[in-house]
Amino acid sequence: MTNPVRVRFAPSPTGYPHVGNIRTALFDWLLARHYGGSFILRIEDTDVARRVKGAVEVILDALRWLGLDWDEGPEVGGNYGPYFQSQRLELYREASQRLVAQGDAYYCYCSPQRLEEMRAEQVRRKQPPGYDRYCRNLSEKERAQKEAEGIKPVVRFKTPLEGQTGFNDVIWGDLVFDNSTLDDFVLLKSDGYPTYHLANVVDDHFMEISHVIRAEEWLSSVPRHILLYKALGFEPPLFVHHPMILGPDRAKLSKRHGATSIIEYREQGYLPETMVNFLALLGWSLDDKTEILSRQELIDNFSLERVSRTAAIFNWDKLNWMNGVYIRSLSVEDFTQRAFPFLDRGLPSEAKRPLSMDYVRQIMPLIQERARTLAEVAELTQFFFVDKLDYDATLLIGKNMSRESAVRALQVGQERLRQLESFDTESLEALLRPLAVELGLKTGQLFGTLRVAVTGRTAAPPLFQTMTVLGKERCLKRIEVALD
């Protein structure tokens, strides 16, 4: 690669950042970091009608969360700004005027109604829909008349009627399109804003973008862009179209598939490390076996050659597994710090606030290897924080146990525990194991009964450690309640 790598992530603030968009940003970022190039963030806010307030902030926030730092763009500036397309209108106007002047574009005065009717008619007659070039050859007089009527025109590109446009995509190879299948697309809307096609080409040129990385859905608009680059006298960049991310039903991932905004994953307690690793593996792979890759390993090994060509379905199970792997790899302290906000938010209101950090620190090691998301932590540890346990009393009677033996286990257990001096893991084990033998129970039976009494559930962290953290008083009280 001779030119410096300059890649851009160009989201449009018409909604919250989708995992698909973020995956594009990740590929951009990885390529830039791999080659020591620049990662540029450009906001494509040219659709005034669909603009969503606050979307830009959420996008920046998401990128920061994932650690995808940008070298140029909002908040950091750069030599190729401004980085909001709404602030570059003059550039697009100039370009479109130049195209009109040199005969590569023209003003179109057709009303939305006429276009709609035209399209409906084409569909009815099973013809390919597309602009019929009504205004392509308007005479000066006709134009003047339309202007006089006060119609605000759009600028359309004068697509060659014949011939072919070909290009090479880094992922897909050589592609050729017949110009006859392209219509005279709009460059500048009547409100003075550019369409994606114009803005993209102009900006990618002036920002000296080396690789245009985006999803496969853009593949068929490349010929239009190539034609534009040519007409404008610009050198086209390299095109890199990656496969899309699909929902379980194989349709383009959308709201009805559940979480699609990257922000939702943060809220559900997925770690940024997980998301980066997981998303990188959707459409890219290192080899035939490596699944867990750190950020640095990803940077070191990322290459366009290994980007696949087939769309990938978002596999939630695998994401959960991977998040568990990353959660377990955290230091206890790190895990505790990250889980704390989720605990605070997720625990019922009866849990005393502020939460005792000391107490939380004792609990976290017990559930770290059991949690798959940070959000789960609240549910997994709830019994540590509430006074009243709510459970079905029959659970106290373990497998192959009678009601009487369970009651006796609790009574004797309570008595012995009361006498226990040091209420720690070793002492508890030293006391309870022999007790099971004494009561004629299997350890599993005794421990099971105690577990339910003390935690209200049949699945919980190891008993002795759990009891140690709960403390003598609380354990005795809970056994008392269980006996009622």
Added chain:
RNA sequence: GGCGCAUUCGUCUAGGGGUUUAGGACACCUCCCUCUCAAGGAGGAGAUCACCGGUUCGAAUCCGGUAUGCGCUACCA
């Protein structure tokens, strides 16, 4: 309808003419460990490489067609 692209276990994928009885991961099942749940360990099941034809001594790998899926076909990006 037109144009374009894709198609390897349920899912993510490796593999790009002979090294493949098609490898790994998630999920699933069994066993081990074990006070439950996890985690961990050992196994298992799961893919006629979409289909049909061709090229070749030999094809998951190359070529053609068919099917299916997806994308584009806006004064949206």
